[in-house]
Amino acid sequence: MLHLSGLYRYPMKSAAGEALSEAMLDDLGVQGDRRWMAVDAETGRFLTQRLLPSMTQLNVRWQGHAYIVLSAPGMDELQVAVPDEWAPLRPVTIWRDNPQVPDAGEAAAQWLSCWLKRPCRLVYISAERARQIDTAYAQPGERVAFADGFPLLLIGQASLEDLSARVGRALSMLRFRPNLVVNGSAAYAEDGWSRIRIGEVEFRVVKGCSRCIMTTLDPLTGERSEDREPLTSLRRYRERDGEVYFGQNLIACGGGRLALDMPVEVLA
Template structure:
């Protein structure tokens, strides 16, 4: 039987993830997931671990009021309030999308600039200002916060186990930054799913997830694997049209509550 075996949330894009037992779903995926982002102060371009590896050491915990609590080794904790949806709008760029979103203020910017090592701003995306998902997949009205292309990412536990065996060492699931982990199926069974139900919520699997150099970073230390694993091994059997695929992007149709242990039903 398939079941939901793990839930992860990433309140701040590319910072540390949170392990959850349960989470509500809203119109943009898991409540509080990747609603915040760091941008270069001068250009407004988004920052991630791809270029700033030390972001793996940055903790940003979401609270029910929508704000963040920032912490990092050697830095005092900082509580950041949720800005108003139309306050202090800043132009930002994430991949090919440009949008205007609320800035979290100077205190958060000073804290993060000291940590990152260059002028940095913290921004938030309210639902009203969310982006459209990647063109050509899903429905035209599907929206996403600051995740790369889609609201949610699913990985089968058996798929990771298969990759770990091929690499020759156990790999951490957080290396791949999923939201949902499913156990009970065969390796890469999720490649063939189109629709699933967890609890009372249905999900559409809209596109395989193409992987990048970020998978070679140790999620605990931010250090890059000298052997470029697991990307090197993934390329030997998961490359499609020049891209390395691992995991499935999905969109939730409706809102509800997810809890670890819930059964998963493949609808299509």
């Protein structure tokens, strides 16, 4: 029987993830997921592990809709409040989007700049300022926070196990940063799904997830694989039109509650 075996939230884009036993979904995916982002202080361009592997060691704990707590090795914890409606707006760049979003203030900027060793700012995105999902895959009004393109990412546990066998060593699921992990299906079965239900929430499976150099970083240490795995193996059998795919992007058809071990039903 298919069931939900993993559930993750990433409060800050490209920082460490949180394993959850249950979560609520809202219009932007898992509540609190990728609502915060580090950007270059001068250009406003988004910062990720692709450029800064030390972001793997940056922990961000979501504390409801009021604040987050930043922590990293050798750093004092910092509590950062969600910016209020009077917070100054900062133009930022995330891929082709250029939203104006609230800045989280000087204390957060100084803390992040110290840890990342470069001038940066911390910004927040609300539902009102969220980005339109590519309308080739979504309806007008369907939005995403600071995730690359879609609110949710699903990976089958069997797919990871197959890839690990091909690489020759066990790989952490967190290398691939999914929100949802499904157990009980065949490897890569998710590639053929177009609509699923988890508990009482339905999802559209809209697009395969193309993978980048971030997957070669150990999520626990930030060290890069010298053999460029798992990308090297994925390219041998998961490359299409110059892109390497692993996992499926989802859009939820409404909100609701998710919890580990909930049944997963393939509707189409």
